[in-house]
Amino acid sequence: MNLRMRKSLSQAMGYILIGVALAFTLFPIYWMLLTSVQPSDELMQSPPRFITSRPTLEHWRFAIENKWKYFTNSLIISSSATVIAILVxxxxxYAFARYQVGGDTLPFWILSLKFFPPIAAAVPFFLMMNKLHLLDTHIAVIIPHLIITIPFAVWMIKGFVAEVPQELEEAAMIDGCSHLGVIRKVTLPLIAPGIVVTALFCFIWSWNDFLFALILTRSHAMTLPVAIAGMREAHGLMWGAVSATAAMATLPVLIMAIVLQKYIVRGLALGAVK
Amino acid sequence: MTRRRRGPVLLVLPTMAILVLVVIFPMIYSLTVSFHLYDLRVPRHPFVGFENYVRLFTDPRFHNALGVTGLLLLGELALQFPLGFGLALLLARKFYGKKVVQPILLIPMMITPVVVGYMGRLLFETRSGPINYFLNLMGLSSALWHTSAKTALLTVMLLDTWQWTPFMMGVLLAGLVSLPPEPYESARVDGASSLQIFWYLTLPLLKPVIALVIIMRSLAILQTFDIIYVLTMGGPGTATETIGIYTYLVGFRYWDIGQASSAAWVLAIMLSLGVTVFLKMMGKERR
Known part of the structure; x- marks a missing residue:
């Protein structure tokens, strides 16, 4: 009896703690979304309002009308950095997983680039792009973003290929398939979901970058995160407009995170845990 | 045989060519710049040897940046590791609604850091932000958060903890789930208490994963930039000026590109020590 009571008590405690964790996780997101649909006269009042009876889309209209350009800039830059990373x-x-090219050293060096500090590359990239007259172009941001996307793509795809049993490829080869045919007909379909997962992650890493875009763009090629950071000065008290823009930046990532939910941990731990 | 050898190398070639172009070349370039007096506003950039490094290591503001970054590292790990571990233990149990709860708790780490910084500005707003409102509700007085030198770094820590505790939780949970069940069964048969099981079984078995999350988080914390840029820009004063912010300000506010390059190199060398440890552990994991 005592044991059973203790057990259900610990269970109740567990639910309460999980509820608290959920509340802490979701409240900031809720607050941003709420701010983005609240009429301006309700914002920044004391005491704050936790719901609104007069939701408005004026801030979203502002965000879409004025910040759409930066949204598409982000889209162009992130897609390009992703496509290139997935291709190479x-x-x-595949070569690292199947032929151990470069032994352990080369793939590990590539992996270590995942921790390469962007600020260290930002300075020389600024000077180079300045000399090449490429500052404030999409290319100026896409190129350094490859530092973020390529090492990740290589390492993830290497892991997904290694999970396809080599015997499968060998069996197809005995059945008369050419090597390239085996890769196309056996390996590629099996790792296709892994490649999609990798691509979505690459897109998010590039989308979330701030430092490279901050230093290498001014206005024409500016990405959404840089635009959001800039609104702080330009639009001092336009909390609603900034919230709508920030929510606009969050939406694609949020959708992808839902698609990726099973892989989030694997992707962030670089495959160290599954 | 030789044809099979050449093929795989060709497959690796595009990747290596790009990485040499975007990593090795810029880093060598930045190393040479760090030995020059490189002010963008003047046309000539004379060679000055180690002068930039000497200036860097004698700059009290750089000492401050090292201290701020170190404090941030300790503070964030002290908050995120116990919280993340606790949540992982909680989620490792069976409960109703787990399939929905788990992915929700992982959301923060996918959100753009600049947006998180902005959320911080909304939440910690001193006059009418919800956090001060809740503090008042509990009978506590309002705090100045990121607008006071005393609490600004703490505010950064709290915000980053919101974003990155899920990472600790997720990786530790994956580690917990993959632990072998046999030792647990025999321990229970032997009548071990749950505290004993945790201390003598879970902790030692989980040690490699714990080491991994701590080093991965540390490497990221040492580079903290985005949320501080949005929240405080290193201020008030230099209260939240990390190495990353310091380097940015020196290079792109004061246009002293030479010294910024030397600071960037010092940061890169510091991180490479951590990365070496990380790679050793990844190597062990796979064997």
């Missing part, structure tokens, strides 16, 4: 990353990921 699939080739080398």
């Amino acid at each position: 990353g699939s080739l080398s990921g």
